[in-house]
Amino acid sequence: MFHLRDVTRQFGKKTAVSSVTFDIPPGQMVGIIGRSGAGKSTLLRMINRLVDPSSGEIEFSGVKVSSLKGAALRNWQRDCAMIFQQFNLVPRLDVLTNVLLGRLNHRSTISSVLNMFSREERIMAVGALERLGIEQTALQLAGTLSGGQQQRVAIARALMQQPKVLLADEPIASLDPLNAKIVMDALRDINERDGITVITNLHTLDTARNYCERIIGMAHGRVVFDGQPKNLTAAAVAEIYGADTAIEESMTSTTINIPAAVPQEQTASASLKPLALAGL
Numbered sequence: 020m021f022h023l024r025d026v027t028r029q030f031g032k033k034t035a036v037s038s039v040t041f042d043i044p045p046g047q048m049v050g051i052i053g054r055s056g057a058g059k060s061t062l063l064r065m066i067n068r069l070v071d072p073s074s075g076e077i078e079f080s081g082v083k084v085s086s087l088k089g090a091a092l093r094n095w096q097r098d099c100a101m102i103f104q105q106f107n108l109v110p111r112l113d114v115l116t117n118v119l120l121g122r123l124n125h126r127s128t129i130s131s132v133l134n135m136f137s138r139e140e141r142i143m144a145v146g147a148l149e150r151l152g153i154e155q156t157a158l159q160l161a162g163t164l165s166g167g168q169q170q171r172v173a174i175a176r177a178l179m180q181q182p183k184v185l186l187a188d189e190p191i192a193s194l195d196p197l198n199a200k201i202v203m204d205a206l207r208d209i210n211e212r213d214g215i216t217v218i219t220n221l222h223t224l225d226t227a228r229n230y231c232e233r234i235i236g237m238a239h240g241r242v243v244f245d246g247q248p249k250n251l252t253a254a255a256v257a258e259i260y261g262a263d264t265a266i267e268e269s270m271t272s273t274t275i276n277i278p279a280a281v282p283q284e285q286t287a288s289a290s291l292k293p294l295a296l297a298g299l
């Protein structure tokens with residue numbers, strides 16, 4: 020269970036997040052929506068402590084996240100995986116190694132990393148890639164993959180952390196509609212099958228409606244809506260996005276009709292056995 024109490028973040032005179040209070044029960048899939056600059060990223064980054072709150076409290080399962088330091092803070096950042104709009108992979112490393120980097124926080128020292136990853140970890144990494152349907156890319160350089168594939172690698176890397184919470188900051192904002200659907204379906208699957216709490220910032224309203232059981236709307240750093248998608252009325256939408264803007268959901272739509280045959284993203288290495296490639 021998450022508790023946020025009066026969480027505020029200031030950057031100089033600018034209040035990016037203003038006195039945000041809400042609870043999130045375990046296993047919920049939450050979408051955070053709002054205009055650019057509303058404070059969505061800052062809020063997510065405070066939850067995993069990439070940014071520290073100026074005031075207020077964040078608590079998870081009885082642990083005061085907002086006061087963690089040192090090893091306890093690193094453990095929290097392991098439990099609370101994050102994916103980003105720009106994927107944040109290491110482009111010049113292969114996909115498998117990128118995924119294995121998700122184990123970094125499970126290790127006590129950097130030197131242990133230099134001793135290579137264990138066989139179990141490599142099997143786990145291939146399993147994560149298989150789950151995301153991209154095991155055939157295991158030995159390609161991450162930077163050569165399409166955006167959709169890269170985001171799936173980032174999700175596989177997050178899974179390697181065996182997180183309790185998955186945070187996603189506009190995970191589909193750089194993707195075409197088909198890849199956006201694949202990535203959102205993967206997040207939903209992780210939420211439903213693994214029971215992991217997913218909190219995701221989304222720039223499109225219809226995606227939030229389709230995938231999230233709960234929507235939190237932010238404007239000017241504050242929460243101005245918190246409820247089920249069915250309660251997100253036109254008036255609520257106007258409050259979130261500003262009454263001066265006529266928001267048409269289809270304008271920001273990522274929904275498309277997926278043709279029966281999903282295009283193959285396979286590469287030249289598709290026929291090779293990923294486990295063999297991984298040296299297993």
Ligand SMILES: Nc1ncnc2c1ncn2[C@@H]1O[C@H](COP(=O)(O)OP(=O)(O)O)[C@@H](O)[C@H]1O
Nearest residue numbers: 030033035053054055056057058059060061062
């Ligand atoms: N590191 C920073 N330094 C200064 N201002 C920042 C910083 N990060 C965010 N802000 C400001 O805080 C506000 C909220 O930003 P952000 O959380 O990125 O919003 P969103 O993700 O909803 O677009 C914006 O006005 C932004 O310019």
Ligand SMILES: [Mg+2]
Nearest residue numbers: 059060061220
């Ligand atoms: Mg943002």
